[in-house]
Amino acid sequence: MPEPPLILITNDDGFGSPGLHAAAEAVADLGELLLVAPATQQTAMSRAFVTDPGAGVIKQVDLQITGRTVPGYAITGSPVMAVTHAVLELAGRPIALCVSGINYGENIGGGIGVSGTVGAAFEADAHGIPAIAAAITAQISEWRTFGTVDWSAATHFTRLLARQVLADGMPTGVSVLNLNVPRNATTRTELRKTVQGPEPYYVRRRPDPPRPLDQPYQFAVDLVIDPGRLEPGTDIHAIVCDQVASVTPLTWQMTAQTDWVPPAGTGQA
Numbered sequence: 001m002p003e004p005p006l007i008l009i010t011n012d013d014g015f016g017s018p019g020l021h022a023a024a025e026a027v028a029d030l031g032e033l034l035l036v037a038p039a040t041q042q043t044a045m046s047r048a049f050v051t052d053p054g055a056g057v058i059k060q061v062d063l064q065i066t067g068r069t070v071p072g073y074a075i076t077g078s079p080v081m082a083v084t085h086a087v088l089e090l091a092g093r094p095i096a097l098c099v100s101g102i103n104y105g106e107n108i109g110g111g112i113g114v115s116g117t118v119g120a121a122f123e124a125d126a127h128g129i130p131a132i133a134a135a136i137t138a139q140i141s142e143w144r145t146f147g148t149v150d151w152s153a154a155t156h157f158t159r160l161l162a163r164q165v166l167a168d169g170m171p172t173g174v175s176v177l178n179l180n181v182p183r184n185a186t187t188r189t190e191l192r193k194t195v196q197g198p199e200p201y202y203v204r205r206r207p208d209p210p211r212p213l214d215q216p217y218q219f220a221v222d223l224v225i226d227p228g229r230l231e232p233g234t235d236i237h238a239i240v241c242d243q244v245a246s247v248t249p250l251t252w253q254m255t256a257q258t259d260w261v262p263p264a265g266t267g268q269a
Contacts, residue, residue: 004032007027007097009035009098010083010100011102012043012044018146018149022149023134025151034086035070035071037075039059045078045080047123058075073085079120083123097130103115104138106136107133108248111200122252132165135179176251177249177250180239181245189244192238194235197235197236
């Protein structure tokens with residue numbers, strides 16, 4: 001009999017996140033699971049490779065998923081490092097699919113660029129692996145506290161997409177499927193294809209009062225939304241206004257569609 005597909009489960013919330021467990025359970029019966037995730041919280045790391053002392057240390061931490069032991073590995077490092085270690089060191093055979101998440105906090109609009117969840121999925125694509133980034137809406141305060149979540153809708157839609165990708169492959173020209181599910185969604189909620197909204201969504205707040213510059217500091221994050229300016233068809237509009245699940249096909253292509261040309265005379269003596 002042919003081997004079941006090998007499915008990599010990773011995230012940016014760290015190995016202890018309940019969302020990692022939920023992602024694994026979502027696809028547990030679709031193939032053989034390999035869990036490789038950062039040892040600690042790595043939110044907003046995008047595609048960073050860290051070089052801190054101790055980076056790259058791997059600790060085996062097997063988990064019980066749907067009643068069976070699944071090999072798990074906690075990586076000292078970023079989400080993309082977890083994927084890289086999985087591909088180059090830990091997977092005994094080719095990985096058929098990467099599921100990154102399920103993240104505490106939606107990755108939509110301008111927030112996509114800094115997301116470690118999406119970054120890990122893009123790293124999988126860089127290795128030729130189809131990838132899904134999955135997230136559920138959450139309060140900013142829950143990013144590091146892991147509030148109680150009903151995962152049923154998020155796991156349902158994650159499984160739905162995973163099963164399609166395993167059967168049919170990724171859509172032509174698509175690198176990552178970016179799934180975001182409202183907190184109050186059910187399995188009957190609409191799953192809508194969207195485009196990335198142009199709004200920043202997550203905004204860093206200016207220190208108030210001004211802080212001593214020689215002291216460590218982390219910018220506070222605010223969620224900034226103007227519903228009246230949101231464009232229908234975007235991921236932010238789907239999540240914020242219509243409260244439906246959003247899936248956005250993403251690609252590496254970052255070239256702007258523009259008629260702009262550089263100044264004449266460039267390169268002439």
